[in-house]
Ligand code: SF4
Ligand code: SF4
């Protein structure tokens with residue numbers, strides 16, 4: 001086959017394989033050769049030939065509709081200038097002359113390396129972690145330590161309050177583990193560094209907070225499109241705009257419904273204690289590689305700063321290397337990281353594939369924490385730090401004889417409807433407690449609606465904004481209001 | 494040319510002629526830059542190690558052609574993606590290939606910061622003075638007077654003059670090599686090939702960041718045939734974008750080439766200072782003076798009073814005793830010099846609400862703190878305040894005990910104002926017996942593990958705080 005003839009017969013090279021090649025049997029100067037269907041007729045070769053061997057064509061090539069040049073090589077001295085003037089890889093090429101002694105190319109150059117190998121998938125290894133006393137650390141630190149335990153050695157980020165302690169700890173610890181801490185020029189650069197690092201099959205993460213997370217969304221959409229892992233810890237703060245640096249939960253909509261443009265979803269995890277900051281960060285890396293998709297951890301400014309006890313797991317991860325990675329080695333040379341699919345049919349198929357991953361996540365990755373829900377007639381729904389306030393409220397309400405319980409979604413997407421569904425049979429009333437304008441409630445309502453729950457209970461809410469978190473007392477008061485109303489009406493409200 | 498795929502399978506699934514021809518217009522400069530880059534990869538023998546980053550623009554399909562590891566970046570972000578790859582595997586040879594809209598407009602921050610960082614990657618920058626893919630709009634490198642679809646009357650002063658990237662990048666300290674080349678004749682093409690090869694070699698030798706700007710022809714949007722376009726580049730473009738080497742400082746091979754990361758779990762635990770030492774316990778049971786499950790505390794003062802440290806020490810003591818505890822600071826601008834307060838909870842099993850809107854115990858270091866939080870203290874609760882700086886105690890809820898201790902005075906007598914917060918802890922301990930004395934001292938010693946010399950002073954401060962309460966040196970006000 002013509003295209004299998006090594007074209008670069010005359011070049012020396014730094015590659016030892018080339019240097020050792022026995023060049024003496026190769027004619028030094030080769031005349032150009034052209035298959036007309038690969039000529040675009042640009043004419044760049046015409047002027048390059050000082051011997052006027054090439055002239056503009058006159059006949060349209062039936063296959064291309066273009067007019068290839070004509071070659072008359074009588075005067076040709078094999079200078080090769082026309083070849084280096086031709087922009088087409090399979091346009092003008094050096095062709096062995098008549099007196100060329102064709103040797104086995106393998107003898108000349110070794111095996112041709114055109115075809116890349118099929119890359120193996122090297123799985124992660126779990127190594128036993130020495131037992132230590134529980135750490136007493138703030139949430140942001142716990143998450144950073146979780147990432148290290150999960151085998152993350154690449155951190156990219158841009159400082160933003162109230163998430164910076166996580167980055168600062170990484171800056172301190174990663175060099176000691178020969179890892180990479182990189183402070184990027186912006187959140188935009190950050191997410192694209194994660195795209196590169198994740199594309200190379202490594203575990204990459206960032207800490208950010210709401211405005212920074214907004215800036216990362218474009219890149220997250222690319223990562224989802226290109227099916228890349230990566231962990232984003234968004235320590236949510238007050239918004240919109242610059243807002244403030246106090247805790248809010250107003251990025252739930254963004255993380256669950258708006259991860260950049262296009263058909264995007266990612267598992268969204270909402271820790272509510274420093275312990276969960278660690279546990280869920282470890283889980284996030286696992287899910288991120290399992291689904292080849294980013295994972296978002298939504299924390300809040302309060303939790304990021306909160307110090308508490310954190311117990312460590314028994315194992316730490318030594319990462320492997322997935323077969324799909326573009327890791328800059330021979331085995332993975334054939335891979336491509338890309339979210340660009342020009343043909344409609346290809347892109348539709350890709351979206352259907354993504355949808356099947358989303359469906360798998362929905363089936364397998366719902367997580368929730370249930371507190372006193374078995375006989376609950378009033379169900380509080382809350383996550384993150386407000387989840388703790390709500391837990392306090394449940395205890396107080398129980399002490400007053402009200403059958404209250406807490407349903408705390410840990411995965412906000414997928415919303416843990418499977419765990420909520422049975423509770424709806426008994427509950428008369430739901431009170432959603434959140435530091436946002438009903439974004440958690442919307443997730444719950446959507447899940448209930450998609451699930452076609454018959455006669456769902458009435459839904460009330462406690463909502464605070466701007467960094468003010470709902471406190472136990474107002475939660476209790478809201479529940480008591482409802483109980484009063486229910487007693488008056490004597491029906492389910 | 495083995496660095497080009499045998500068949501361009503990604504180009505319309507390699508069907509028909511597309512399997513062997515590019516998507517570029519006839520005479521487009523991209524094809525030549527591709528060719529020289531492919532030759533350079535081959536000559537340097539780095540095909541297997543190469544990761545090429547495709548940009549957004551006409552060259553978005555670079556990955557159709559190069560038989561190397563390929564990745565496609567968002568518009569303008571190729572250098573950031575390149576950093577990701579290079580830091581993930583320092584042995585990879587990473588090429589960021591970008592057009593003028595990608596590199597010199599939307600991606601300016603990425604290219605400038607990456608160049609300044611000096612990370613060894615190779616950037617091939619194709620400057621054809623116009624947007625190709627989107628259909629011939631103004632580029633940052635469009636010449637003055639040049640007509641584009643968004644400058645129908647020609648580029649005017651309103652848009653400012655074209656940006657000279659090679660000079661800009663060469664002006665940075667980071668890069669080792671910057672050259673501008675062109676493709677319009679055989680001589681320039683030889684130079685272009687040499688420059689691209691050199692830029693790649695500098696990476697292979699791990700010497701640093703290299704940048705080649707290639708003045709290229711876009712016959713389609715210039716509305717010219719390829720030979721007119723060559724002429725235009727030669728005459729009009731080079732007048733604005735002078736060719737030549739802009740920077741060449743070839744440093745010695747970088748010796749500190751990174752080795753792979755460490756995953757030894759023993760080292761990992763060491764790094765985050767995990768301890769196998771179990772803290773001794775001194776409490777017989779959970780302190781139940783303020784309820785059976787949970788104690789809420791608040792520490793409040795000015796920034797620098799040490800409220801946060803005191804709060805953390807109490808939480809730490811609680812955890813040492815086997816209870817659950819949390820600490821949450823006020824933070825941000827208001828904690829930088831302004832008020833600083835901290836909420837602490839100690840719970841028998843689990844802290845539920847970590848906030849302390851109505852604490853059982855309050856430590857107040859200044860008058861505004863006492864005025865603000867004193868009235869929120871639960872009945873039966875206790876306040877310890879710094880009587881050196883607080884003269885008037887506001888009216889407090891019934892059943893709240895307030896104990897004034899001259900914390901500042903005691904600390905300054907000890908010669909170190911900073912230990913004021915430890916004086917406060919001593920006072921808190923004596924006033925409430927929340928935990929035994931040794932509980933606090935253990936937490937203090939733990940915190941000072943790396944600054945042992947400070948321990949005796951702190952122990953003394955703690956003792957003086959206790960003494961102040963016990964000898965009724967302090968003023969007690971019970972409501
Ligand atoms: S090899 Fe040289 S002489 Fe021969 S056609 Fe090409 S440019 Fe002309
Ligand atoms: S340079 Fe190549 S594509 Fe252009 S006319 Fe010559 S052979 Fe054809």
Ligand code: SF4
Nearest residue numbers: 517518521551625711
């Ligand atoms: S539009 Fe211009 S830059 Fe794009 S492929 Fe065509 S000639 Fe090349």
